[in-house]
Amino acid sequence: MKIVGLITEYNPFHNGHLYHIEEAKRVTGADTVVVVMSGDYVQRGTPAVMPKRLRTEMALKCGAGAVFELPVCYASGSAEFFAMGAVSLLDHLGAVDSICFGSESNDLEALQEIAGILLEEPDGYQELLKEALRSGQSYPSARQKALAGCTGNDALASLLDDPNNILGIEYLKALRKLNSSMVPYTILRQGAHYHDKTLSGQYSSASAIRSLLAYSSSSLRADRSGGTFEDMPFSSVLGELEEQVPACCLELLRDYHKVQYPVYQNDFSLILKYKLLNKQPEDLTRYMDVSEELANRICSQLNNFFNYKQFCDLLKTREITHSRVNRALLHIMLGIKEKDVQEYIENGRHFYARLLGFRKDRSKLLSLFSEQSSIPVLTRLSESSSISALGQQMLRNDILASNLYTSVVTDKFKTAFQNEYKQAVIKI
Template identity: 45%
Template sequence: MKVVGLVTEYNPFHNGHRYHLEQAKRKTGAGFAVVVMSGNFLQRGEPAIIDKFARAEMALACGADLVLEIPAYFACGSAEYFALGAVSLLDSLGIVDAVCFGSECGDIQVLDEIAEVLAEEPLPYKNTLKALLSEGKSFPAAREEALLSCLTALHGSEKEDCVSLWKDALDSPNNILGIEYLKALKKLNSSMQPVTIERISSGYHDPSLHTGISSATAIRRVILEERRKLPDSEKISDPGKPRLDRDFESVSGSFAADPIRGQVPNEVYAILQRESNRTFPIKSADFSQLLHYRLLSVKDWQELAQFFDVSEDLAKRICNLRNSYEGLEDFIARLKTRQFTETRIRRALMHILLGIKEDAVRESVISANGACYIRVLGFHINASVLLSEIKKKSRLPIITKMADASERLEISPFSDTAGKMLDCDIYSAQVYHCAVTNRYKDHTYNEFTRQIIVQRQPRLV
């Protein structure tokens, strides 16, 4: 039984994700694919456009065999923490043979050379990074320059042609995540083998739709734009009526002409159609009032600085500007400087909203090297053997029912840290669904009673 692991967000699942699933199984010869997926809040500091159980259902309908949730401590973190949380979760299962990720580079050796420097952090790299940060450069820019300097010193004489490859790798988001996956594998001394698949078609941030495979960014943009075109009377559906074609219909076109239909598998489209104007779509602005309340409830900048990704300088800036808050997107624009990138600010504000503090995340990394439990979102009925094997081989407790969670965590060697981590996951889910309920009035949700997805239908893969 060969198993491949994938780290995902599926926001939403699209044709490129289906290609990745297919190629991951083919390239590794795996019979099963285990997916670890972000919950309701994502790595770039944004909410998922549709909730985690709907996205897990999409994955299971299109080839995934088991879907697990990446704890919120890591799902909203920088690439380093996101990768460590995800890879540690896969490694803890005891059944995963390979980790397969997409990259713009497609060359595992190039990515691994960069990962080696980040894992070892040689003195020349650390000194250069410190000097560049003291000059006021943002961390991503300073790190890239320090890495290129160190890599050139280590390999430049024998690999002059690689400088451009390293630079290109550091300029692309999937490459950066891939490098962090490799670094996490080294940190964990994992036996899982890394495999990368070159990303095809559109780029990660490409805002335009293309035939066949488009970026999730483009798909979300079109979904939200089409919804804005609908008259107000059509934006909230009658909860007593089924979700019909009209929910995804643009003002000027018919259902058949919907630009999203060709971008996602049919099974995914059916789920989007079912949830349209019921729980989906959700965007960052839906959390504006909740975040504003959180910012006003904080006493001073010192309290803000306790949250993950919130430095003293950023905490002071947030405090100075919070009384001029007019909405989340406007506030992000006000906070943005050369030192603080938009993504960094979004991530920091999301950690404040969800109450994720730096010392709690660092405690989980120090004590447990990442994830402290295995939270199942769903599985395919034909892959129930995976759960049986995990129960035999994993060092972490498995949570399939929230009613049993406390009891299961008591047997964990990291029970205190695990309890805090799970509390954060529960709180994050409830916060997300507060925004959903505010937008779609008939919606109700309880994380404690929500059942996992069990997929029994035939799949595409």
Template identity: 35%
Template sequence: MNILGLIVEYNPFHNGHLYHLTKSKEITGATHTIAIMSGNFLQRGEPALFDKYTRAEMAVKNGVDLVVELPTMFACQSAELFAQGAITTLNSLNCINSICFGSEEGDVEILYSISKILVNEPDEFKEIFKNYLDEGMLYPTARSLALFDYINNYNSLNISKEKLLSILNSSNNILGLEYIKCLLKLKSNIKPFTISRVSASYNSEEIKNDICSATAIRKSLKENNNLLLLKNVVPYNTYETLNSKLDNNFSPMFDDKYFEILRSIILRDSNILNTYFDVNEGIENKIYQNVFTSSCLNDLHISVKSKRYTLTKIKRTFNNILLGITKNDMSSVKNISQMPYVRILAFNDNGREIIKTIKNSSDINIINKFSKTSFSMDDTVFKTLINYDIKASNMYNLIYYKNNKELLKGPMDYYKSPTYIRTTK
């Protein structure tokens, strides 16, 4: 069995994802695939369009064998923490042969060489990095500039300055560097591969052909709420599943639907805002001052945004406040080298084979239903991670089930079971 690991959000699963899945299996020779997927809240600090079970079902219907949830505390954070959570999860299974991620660069050897600098931290690099931090730069900016200077002055990577600058400032390359860095730190046997992104960039908002970005799909759904416009850019299984959700009165989710809830939390917790993760340097005062005069979430984002805080950074910060993710709790989990559990969302017959392999190769807790998790609640890391998963689902479902209140039985993680998609013979 040759198991390929994928790190995904599938928000929603589109033709670009199908290309990535097909190409990844081809270049790795994989016989089975497992996707580590963000749950109901995503890395950009936003709620997912549709719930995690629906997105996992779409993935399996389109060819992924097993989908498991990336714990919320990692799913909603910076590239470094997002990658750490995903790679640690895959590595903890003790049976994954490879990962394959999309990147703007497309050459895994170049990304590997840069990642080694981040892991080994040569003295010259550390000095340059420290100087940039001392100038008051944010950590990601300082690190990127330090890498650029170090590679140009001390390293023999045979690439132009223009290409290097592009690599260090492209979102999927940055994630790829973090994936490889984490693999190196864990001394993992998982082999990294990458393929070049095709047709549309990560943040492109235009739908021009049959492959576009998820950003463009979300924008179209928000502005038009018309699936017909997406028929050519998503596989039929995705289109069919999305149609079913809309027919059943489940609307796509967007962060502005949480504005009033977030506003209430900010006002209630004004004296403890700085205890939430990523609320630093007095930004809590700016948040509190502007929450009174902002008429929508976008107003609040713009009012807090600055040169030091990008819009994505601000959105993640507000998401941490919404979900109540504290600095203390993040500190207790962010450096773990072994994930205490894996939560199954959807699988097919090949997925069942992967689950059996995981049981034989690892002692990780495999969760099908949350009602059976109490046996590990004495583990602080397990308890912290699982509680935020439940809290995130509860917060998400408060709005998601607004038109279907009779279906909301309580904390839905206790009621929902993984989706089994039987393989068609």
């Protein structure tokens, strides 16, 4: 069986993701698709708009053979951390032949060239990077300027303007670092720009769909004189989404609206405020992505905390990007510490592969992974006793993060809480 691996968030699942699944199978000749997906928190450092199991069900109904959860310390990391965590998990599974990612450039050769330079960091590149950083540029800007100077090719460096190109480059770097046998493929990202907040044709961005679900960005805005989005019928929202998401996903969106989603940063405001109240700067720097400068800024601005999102906006500076602030605060809230993650990395990065769901017509995948995976495949948490002590620690952190998310969901929508230990693998 030929298997292609996809690295995803599905926040939420839309037509572009369906295209990715189908096109990945076509260009690689794969028989089935295996997905590594962020759990309840995503790479931009925020909670996912809906729970991981709802997103898993969408993926399986749209053709994914199996979905594995990316541990939260990697799922909420920088592009480099996210990519290495996801690629290494696919590599550990042992039976994945290739990976396929979407990119704005669809130019694998150019992305490979950039990946090589960023990985090897030749002297000329390093000098230009240091010079740009000393001038006060943010790391992403400094890196792009150094790449342009090093290669003499502004067009090549401009590929770093686009988020999917950046992630693709990080996937390619990870494959090289791991000396993985998985073959990379890229396909052209369809439709709207990653950050586009308005619906556009058949392939709108996940950002636009999230905005619509929040009643904050919709063509209906122009049609509603006076009324608020809160009193807008949800059927109207679903009507706008008919061309944006597969029919099976639309059905799930209808069934679980205000039962399991939407979930946003501000739903976690009180939890974050509690976590910050008794912290000093030296306490905060223990957490992933929290620099001394950011720790001091958090403590000095704490009296101006009104809600989670507003506090992120307040902390952002020219040197500290909004995404960095998001990730830092999320890591503080979830207790993800630098030394713990470093220990995970030094010991192989992964200690288990947690299965979220699979298609019954692809159940042979489970036998295949059980035979070829270099780490245990967890289908239930009661099977975790064979995992090392360090792996148990990582798993406890993942469980805590999920239980926290579920607590927020159940409190917001007044539904019954179900502990992560009692959640079953989804079978379609």
